[in-house]
Ligand code: HEC
């Protein structure tokens with residue numbers, strides 16, 4: 438556990454240094470230093486030391502509040518039981534801690550505030566305290582590679598330049614499967630922090646055989 442933490446810290450430091458060199462988070466839509474009123478670009482989302490509220494238990498040294506909304510998940514008569522989870526899981530919970538349009542951006546490291554993500558920058562269709570994800574591509578669902586209509590070899594098929602396997606979270610499709618929160622220029626990024634340019638629906642066709 439401790440070894441893992443030290444390794445994670447080392448990785449964070451390295452990513453931090455390279456982001457200065459290549460301007461990844463810096464200058465992207467997730468450079469929240471101005472909006473959240475801080476100078477530490479990573480601190481809005483991560484902290485090397487938990488501030489005592491145990492947010493880090495939620496993910497990679499996580500430092501931001503999670504959403505307290507109850508979400509209505511996408512449901513389908515055709516997609517199969519695996520496509521109807523009861524609540525967001527994995528890294529999607531982290532995104533929804535800001536993209537719910539309710540939780541304050543300043544709610545990190547024990548802080549409070551009232552700046553929220555609005556308009557289309559939150560999950561479109563979420564309205565106030567209405568946690569409606571039924572108009573959003575299913576998330577927290579298993580990618581069943583053997584299913585008709587899905588690419589059968591996710592480790593060789595790619596989303597942008599990344600193997601599909603590598604952007605699933607414990608085998609599930611999450612927000613971070615389609616979006617790169619750090620806007621990493623190593624991948625073929627499209628607009629909206631997408632991992633692939635969605636011209637001609639290329640992102641969709643990375644997984645769906647249509
Ligand atoms: C707006 C929020 C946000 C900001 C700002 C942010 N991160 Fe992250 N980070 C995330 C989320 C969400 C994940 C988990 C999802 C994922 O890995 O894509 C993550 C995962 C990570 C990971 C583990 C997985 C990986 O991608 O290697 C590292 C390391 C990391 N971040 C480092 C950093 C560093 C260093 C900074 C500052 C330069 C930073 N992050 C800024 C949200 C953020």
Ligand code: HEC
Pocket residue numbers: 466467469472481482501528529531532533534535536542554558612613616617618628629630
């Ligand atoms: C700490 C808060 C925070 C977290 C956590 C966070 N975001 Fe954001 N995100 C924002 C804000 C604020 C904006 C809008 C910035 C602006 O208005 O310029 C934004 C913008 C975006 C955009 C819009 C890009 C565009 O070009 O219109 C996308 C897509 C996005 N985030 C996806 C994600 C995903 C996916 C995750 C999780 C992996 C995530 N965000 C986690 C705060 C956050």
Ligand code: HEC
Pocket residue numbers: 529532533536557558559560561573574575576610611612613614615616629631635640
């Ligand atoms: C299957 C891929 C996929 C998944 C999963 C996904 N998105 Fe998106 N997202 C997109 C695409 C593609 C767009 C570009 C706009 C569009 O086509 O509607 C987008 C757009 C956005 C935008 C910008 C909307 C705008 O009009 O400015 C935000 C914010 C966003 N996504 C956040 C999220 C969050 C948070 C999650 C998880 C709850 C998520 N997305 C899950 C593919 C995805």
Ligand code: HEC
Pocket residue numbers: 512513514515516517520574575578579580581584586587596601610614615640641642643644645
């Ligand atoms: C990472 C792989 C992946 C990407 C990228 C992806 N999807 Fe999906 N999609 C899935 C999985 C897995 C399911 C749920 C299982 C199923 O429907 O077979 C799903 C379900 C759906 C459904 C619901 C089907 C139903 O029966 O209710 C639609 C519609 C859909 N995707 C469209 C899209 C569109 C449009 C895009 C591009 C914006 C996209 N997908 C991108 C993996 C992906």
